[in-house]
Amino acid sequence: MADVSPSNLADPTWWRRSVVYQIYPRSFRDSDGDGTGDLTGMTRSLSYLAALGVDAVWVSPWYPSPLADGGYDVSDYCDIDPRFGSLADAALFVDEAHGLGLRVLIDLVPNHASSDHPLFQAALAAPPGSPERDLFIFRDGRGRGGDEPPTNWGSIFGGSAWERVIDAQGRPEQWYCHMFAPEQPDWNWENPAVAEMFDKVIRFWLDRGIDGLRIDVADSMVKDSSFPDTPLNEKTGFGTAGKYAGHPFWDQPGVERIHHRWRAIADSYASTPLGPRVFVSEAHMNPAERLVKYVAPGRLHTTFNFDHLWCQWTASSQRAMIQTILRVHAEVGAPPTWVIGNHDTTRVVTRYGKPETGWRFLPEGVHPEDERKFAQYFAPLPTDVALGRQRARAAALLELALPGVPYIYQGDELGLPEVEDLPVEALQDPTWERSGHTIRGRDGCRVPLPWSGDEPPYGFGPGTGQPWLPQPPTWADLSVAAQTGDPGSHLELYRSALAERHHNPALGDGSLTWDDTPGEVLSFTREPGFRCIVNFGDEPVPLPDNSWLILASGDVSAGVPRDTAVWLSL
Numbered sequence: 216m217a218d219v220s221p222s223n224l225a226d227p228t229w230w231r232r233s234v235v236y237q238i239y240p241r242s243f244r245d246s247d248g249d250g251t252g253d254l255t256g257m258t259r260s261l262s263y264l265a266a267l268g269v270d271a272v273w274v275s276p277w278y279p280s281p282l283a284d285g286g287y288d289v290s291d292y293c294d295i296d297p298r299f300g301s302l303a304d305a306a307l308f309v310d311e312a313h314g315l316g317l318r319v320l321i322d323l324v325p326n327h328a329s330s331d332h333p334l335f336q337a338a339l340a341a342p343p344g345s346p347e348r349d350l351f352i353f354r355d356g357r358g359r360g361g362d363e364p365p366t367n368w369g370s371i372f373g374g375s376a377w378e379r380v381i382d383a384q385g386r387p388e389q390w391y392c393h394m395f396a397p398e399q400p401d402w403n404w405e406n407p408a409v410a411e412m413f414d415k416v417i418r419f420w421l422d423r424g425i426d427g428l429r430i431d432v433a434d435s436m437v438k439d440s441s442f443p444d445t446p447l448n449e450k451t452g453f454g455t456a457g458k459y460a461g462h463p464f465w466d467q468p469g470v471e472r473i474h475h476r477w478r479a480i481a482d483s484y485a486s487t488p489l490g491p492r493v494f495v496s497e498a499h500m501n502p503a504e505r506l507v508k509y510v511a512p513g514r515l516h517t518t519f520n521f522d523h524l525w526c527q528w529t530a531s532s533q534r535a536m537i538q539t540i541l542r543v544h545a546e547v548g549a550p551p552t553w554v555i556g557n558h559d560t561t562r563v564v565t566r567y568g569k570p571e572t573g574w575r576f577l578p579e580g581v582h583p584e585d586e587r588k589f590a591q592y593f594a595p596l597p598t599d600v601a602l603g604r605q606r607a608r609a610a611a612l613l614e615l616a617l618p619g620v621p622y623i624y625q626g627d628e629l630g631l632p633e634v635e636d637l638p639v640e641a642l643q644d645p646t647w648e649r650s651g652h653t654i655r656g657r658d659g660c661r662v663p664l665p666w667s668g669d670e671p672p673y674g675f676g677p678g679t680g681q682p683w684l685p686q687p688p689t690w691a692d693l694s695v696a697a698q699t700g701d702p703g704s705h706l707e708l709y710r711s712a713l714a715e716r717h718h719n720p721a722l723g724d725g726s727l728t729w730d731d732t733p734g735e736v737l738s739f740t741r742e743p744g745f746r747c748i749v750n751f752g753d754e755p756v757p758l759p760d761n762s763w764l765i766l767a768s769g770d771v772s773a774g775v776p777r778d779t780a781v782w783l784s785l
């Protein structure tokens with residue numbers, strides 16, 4: 216067992232160096248056999264996470280939700296979806312996590328609600344211009360009879376970002392704004408009542424011992440009040456949702472005021488036993504100089520580094536990305552985060568097994584910040600899973616050696632590949648329908664985890680009932696049980712690396728120094744006495760003299776080969 220001590224709870228700077236494990240509740244572990252993961256399954260599996268050696272968990276939305284967007288459509292911000300459990304189950308989960316020294320972050324979804332939210336239902340029932348409607352973004356349409364949407368904005372999931380309301384008599388009336396699915400109406404952050412409501416939601420959870428919040432689309436709440444059109448995307452026929460500077464719904468002036476307000480709430484918990492609470496911002500933002508505005512002093516604590524996620528697997532791209540991210544974060548005094556997977560992206564094993572592994576692949580004319588379109592072009596490329604897994608092992612050692620906060624998406628520690636061939640009848644991501652069946656969406660990275668056994672559901676749930684997304688028949692060797700104790704397994708590599716991170720004072724928060732190596736080799740030293748080498752080239756790299764091998768992602772008996780990483784003690 217890794218060294219798990221509740222010391223993480225005693226350290227108010229935990230968020231500067233902790234390894235955070237993302238739980239996607241629906242797909243983590245099912246205790247009652249209904250095919251959907253749940254809180255009891257999560258609580259029972261906490262010992263697995265503690266032994267894995269992570270320091271914190273981030274739980275994707277667990278709120279009551281019609282699951283039109285996998286729970287990012289919230290119908291009650293202060294409760295738990297009955298399929299996942301109850302508030303009492305959540306309290307038990309948090310208590311047990313804390314007992315094991317694990318901090319708990321949950322998701323806050325402030326840009327949009329579910330269309331089932333009682334306040335949205337009340338808004339629909341109320342007349343145009345009413346205070347009820349003013350909590351959301353309702354507008355009259357353009358053109359004859361108001362038949363055209365108020366702007367040309369395209370939704371992130373495809374189609375228009377506006378949905379027309381049909382009144383009780385069946386007559387079309389106003390439109391409402393939804394940057395994501397029509398089942399996700401955007402809140403009107405111009406209305407002070409919205410900010411006040413979210414203050415209460417935040418306190419509700421922080422009072423229940425939640426250590427921090429991941430802010431969903433942290434850059435989107437404020438809309439340009441003149442509601443201008445955006446440049447036409449020829450392909451979709453709608454205005455682009457790509458994030459150019461000045462885009463009317465991304466990174467608008469005023470979004471920082473909302474963050475400052477939340478920061479003050481989190482800081483007000485400083486004198487509680489758990490200490491001040493923290494935020495991680497989810498905002499795809501380029502360039503990195505713009506991203507770190509979100510973690511400037513007084514704003515949010517950390518922000519996801521998606522440049523890492525979309526970085527090509529080459530020495531020059533990785534080095535440039537790491538250097539930039541470290542530099543811009545140092546300038547604002549915030550720790551960087553490192554992200555190679557999440558519930559929205561092709562799994563790392565599959566990404567790195569493609570002939571193209573990052574940004575450069577973007578065809579001419581595709582906006583570089585629109586990762587959904589990226590997925591559309593990326594997905595059809597053939598995958599070499601063995602190569603991808605070898606690289607993912609090296610990438611794990613690289614990620615876990617960098618200064619700051621690494622995130623591990625559930626199942627990446629098992630080396631799960633993307634399930635690229637889910638039957639279309641099984642697809643649940645709204646992207647599939649909204650794109651007119653051209654983009655399969657994100658279900659392939661959300662397939663429930665294999666825990667044990669030779670066939671689906673691989674111990675995900677009790678008995679033989681099948682999970683909400685089908686698991687491949689080939690996952691027996693990838694289960695937790697199958698990998699446990701096998702020193703060559705993906706899981707044991709993660710366990711060893713995380714255990715080392717706990718013991719080694721060179722790892723965690725801090726800095727690094729680049730070593731002088733050939734262009735195809737990444738090598739850096741961290742004090743005291745730690746080195747990480749990753750080889751991207753064909754020429755094996757000899758292990759330096761007077762060094763001691765801590766860990767290797769592959770066979771290094773003849774030096775460090777291509778797509779392999781080592782950790783050394785100097």
Ligand code: NOJ
Pocket residue numbers: 284287324395431432497558559
């Ligand atoms: C980002 C979340 O990670 C994604 O899953 C969701 O669809 C959108 N935000 C909208 O909430």
Ligand code: MG
Pocket residue numbers: 245246247248249250251252253298
């Ligand atoms: Mg269940």
